[in-house]
Amino acid sequence: xxxxxxxxxxxxxxxxxxxxxxxxxxxxxxxxxxxxxxxxxxxxxxxxxxxxxxxxxxxxxxxxxxxxxxxxxxxxxxxxxxxxxxxxxxxxxxxxxxxxxxxxxxxxxxxxxxxxxxxxxxxxxxxxxxxxxxxxxxxxxxxx
Amino acid sequence: xxxxxxxxxxxxxxxxxxxxxxxxxxxxxxxxxxxxxxxxxxxxxxxxxxxxxxxxxxxxxxxxxxxxxxxxxxxxxxxxxxxxxxxxxxxxxxxxxxxxxxxxxxxxxxxxxxxxxxxxxxxxxxxxxxxxxxxxxxxxxxxx
Amino acid sequence: xxxxxxxxxxxxxxxxxxxxxxxxxxxxxxxxxxxxxxxxxxxxxxxxxxxxxxxxxxxxxxxxxxxxxxxxxxxxxxxxxxx
Amino acid sequence: xxxxxxxxxxxxxxxxxxxxxxxxxxxxxxxxxxxxxxxxxxxxxxxxxxxxxxxxxxxxxxxxxxxxxxxxxxxxxxxxxxx
Numbered sequence: 001x002x003x004x005x006x007x008x009x010x011x012x013x014x015x016x017x018x019x020x021x022x023x024x025x026x027x028x029x030x031x032x033x034x035x036x037x038x039x040x041x042x043x044x045x046x047x048x049x050x051x052x053x054x055x056x057x058x059x060x061x062x063x064x065x066x067x068x069x070x071x072x073x074x075x076x077x078x079x080x081x082x083x084x085x086x087x088x089x090x091x092x093x094x095x096x097x098x099x100x101x102x103x104x105x106x107x108x109x110x111x112x113x114x115x116x117x118x119x120x121x122x123x124x125x126x127x128x129x130x131x132x133x134x135x136x137x138x139x140x141x142x143x144x
Numbered sequence: 145x146x147x148x149x150x151x152x153x154x155x156x157x158x159x160x161x162x163x164x165x166x167x168x169x170x171x172x173x174x175x176x177x178x179x180x181x182x183x184x185x186x187x188x189x190x191x192x193x194x195x196x197x198x199x200x201x202x203x204x205x206x207x208x209x210x211x212x213x214x215x216x217x218x219x220x221x222x223x224x225x226x227x228x229x230x231x232x233x234x235x236x237x238x239x240x241x242x243x244x245x246x247x248x249x250x251x252x253x254x255x256x257x258x259x260x261x262x263x264x265x266x267x268x269x270x271x272x273x274x275x276x277x278x279x280x281x282x283x284x285x286x287x288x
Numbered sequence: 289x290x291x292x293x294x295x296x297x298x299x300x301x302x303x304x305x306x307x308x309x310x311x312x313x314x315x316x317x318x319x320x321x322x323x324x325x326x327x328x329x330x331x332x333x334x335x336x337x338x339x340x341x342x343x344x345x346x347x348x349x350x351x352x353x354x355x356x357x358x359x360x361x362x363x364x365x366x367x368x369x370x371x
Numbered sequence: 372x373x374x375x376x377x378x379x380x381x382x383x384x385x386x387x388x389x390x391x392x393x394x395x396x397x398x399x400x401x402x403x404x405x406x407x408x409x410x411x412x413x414x415x416x417x418x419x420x421x422x423x424x425x426x427x428x429x430x431x432x433x434x435x436x437x438x439x440x441x442x443x444x445x446x447x448x449x450x451x452x453x454x
Contacts, residue, residue, distance in 0.1 A: 014175075015159050024232050027181035030174065030253075031158075034454050037171035037244060050453065051382050053446050056430040057453070081453060088168050093454045100181060102257055109174070110250045113454055121427070121446065122453025123382035135383040136452040178371050194370065195299050197363050200347040201370070225370060237371050257371055265344070265363070266370025267299035279300040280369040 003069070004078040005061040007054060011090060012080050018096040020078035026098035028105040032113055034093040036086045040136075044129035048086045053121040057081065060120040068097070068112050072104045079112065081122060092124075147213070148222040149205040151198060155234060156224050162240040164222035170242035172249040176257055178237040180230045184280075188273035192230045197265040201225065204264040212241070212256050216248045223256065225266060236268075291316055291358040295327070300366055301341070304334050314356060320345075321352035323362065341366045374399055374441040378410070383449055384424070387417050397439060403428075404435035406445065424449045 004020040018031050036048050065077040078096045086092055095112050099105040117138065124136045148164040162175045180192050209221040222240045230236055239256050243249040261282065268280045296309040314323070320343045328335040342349055344363040345356075356362070379392035397406070403426045411418040425432055427446040428439075439445070 014162075018158070018175075018177075022179070022233065024182040027179055029177040029179055031162075031177075032246065032250075033162075033173040033175075034246065035166070035171055035173055035242075038168040039244075051385075052453070053379070053381055053427070053448070056427055056446065059430050089166065098179075100183075102176065102178065102254075106176075106250060106254045110246075113246055116454040117451065119432075119451075120453050121381065121448050121451055123449065124452040125382070135386075135449075138450050138452045195302075196370070197296070197298055197344070197365070200344055200363065203347050260371040261368065263349075263368075264370050265298065265365050265368055267366065268369040269299070279303075279366075282367050282369045 003065055003076060004080075005058065005065055006080045007052060007058055007061075007083055008080060009082070009084045012082055012094050014091060014094045014096070017078045017080050017094040021076040021096045021098040023076065023098065025100055026076065027100050028102035029096065029098045030102070030105040030109040032093070032095045032109050033091045034113070036088050036090050036092060038088045040126055045088070046127045046129050047088065048092065048127065049125040050081075050083045050086065050092060051123050051125070052081070052083050054083075056121050061116070064112055064115045064119065067115065068108045071111070072099060072108050075099050075104065075108050077108070077112065079116070081116075081120070083122070147209055147220060148224075149202065149209055150224045151196060151202055151205075151227055152224060153226070153228045156226055156238050158235060158238045158240070161222045161224050161238040165220040165240045165242040167220065167242065169244055170220065171244050172246035173240065173242045174246070174249040174253040176237070176239045176253050177235045178257070180232050180234050180236060182232045184270055189232070190271045190273050191232065192236065192271065193269040194225075194227045194230065194236060195267050195269070196225070196227050198227075200265050205260070208256055208259045208263065211259065212252045215255070216243060216252050219243050219248065219252050221252070221256065223260070225260075225264070227266075289316055290314060291318065291356050291360070293356050293358075293360045293362050295323075296361065296363045298363070298366070301334060301337050301364055304337065305331060318356050319352060320350055320354045320356070320362075323356065324352065327364075337366050338364065372399055373397060374401065374439050374443070376439050376441075376443045376445050378406075379444065379446045381446070381449070384417060384420050384447055387420065388414060401439050402435060403433055403437045403439070406439065407435065410447070420449055421447065
């Protein structure tokens with residue numbers, strides 16, 4: 001139990017991620033799952049591949065967690081990011097936070113996701129149903 | 145799969161609740177768990193008892209879900225509320241929402257929790273470690 | 289002619305009254321505001337709870353101007369604390 | 372005396388260059404800005420990607436004024452899309 005940060009090539013079990021942040025003083029647990037969806041900007045998607053600069057990505061996940069705890073000291077944080085090939089419906093990211101109260105838990109989970117998308121060196125390739133593929137160029141409004 | 149609303153006297157399995165909202169177009173899943181914590185306003189808490197006006201509580205959970213879907217039409221919503229005696233660490237409420245994008249999923253989960261605490265006829269009794277007990281009189285800033 | 293209603297108590301109100309609820313008979317045209325006052329004069333110990341409570345008829349909140357109909361199921365809803 | 376650095380490519384940049392990275396030797400005092408320009412002139416096909424990329428040295432982002440040190444591990448970070 002406690003803060004936890006990991007990159008994994010295996011399927012993420014969000015229950016295991018959430019269990020890291022549970023403790024007796026935590027009245028609120030918020031779990032966010034970023035899941036591979038079957039469409040992006042109107043195009044049909046078959047699967048995704050995630051690539052990371054692994055040691056830096058791990059370090060940045062830890063830093064994002066530390067930033068959140070700096071803002072909300074009562075927070076406990078677990079972040080797991082998947083790498084490799086993912087099918088539709090599989091989780092790419094799971095963020096779990098606990099806090100005595102729900103407002104901070106929601107704020108922190110959202111903050112963490114926003115920061116992950118800026119500072120963690122992980123890239124996503126989309127494999128479209130029409131046979132083409134493309135590394136995603138992020139636009140602020142386009143992400144799950 | 146789809147929208148789901150329930151009251152239960154058994155332990156809530158948040159994974160089962162979340163599974164109701166998963167589908168292939170959902171890129172974001174947010175799960176909120178309101179968990180019995182071991183303290184309230186500085187007092188040590190041993191356990192809680194939840195009582196509901198059951199038919200109305202069920203109906204109001206459904207209405208809160210419908211309100212959220214009215215605001216965010218791409219949403220799928222599952223809400224389960226526990227009744228009876230709960231130990232520390234057990235979930236009293238689980239709200240799971242999915243959406244193509246994460247912003248709406250966070251907004252909706254928070255909206256749903258805020259509304260539940262206003263319109264759903266469920267009451268909570270706290271059993272304190274000093275042997276006393278008390279029906280909770282809600283204050284906006286006091287809830288998990 | 290009178291209207292007969294079933295009044296239901298929950299939580300703190302159930303414990304304070306020692307009752308799950310009561311059947312009442314009121315003159316036609318009685319409103320929730322009048323019911324609120326009557327219940328309070330009948331049971332002074334719950335006056336304060338009643339003043340903070342909302343009322344629901346047949347599973348929907350109603351305001352003080354609601355006129356009771358025969359057969360209504362009236363739930364007294366003290367401030368809720370679920371979630 | 373020159374500084375030797377290891378430059379590492381990822382994702383789109385790795386695929387476009389067909390390379391995981393390269394070793395370079397630069398005059399002492401070379402900045403990230405100069406490295407960015409040199410890589411672009413060496414590989415015109417990635418000029419646009421480089422213009423949008425950030426650079427990290429030894430696992431931390433650095434800005435264009437950073438002066439390369441001997442042994443630096445320089446990662447070119449195109450806009451990220453994790454999460």
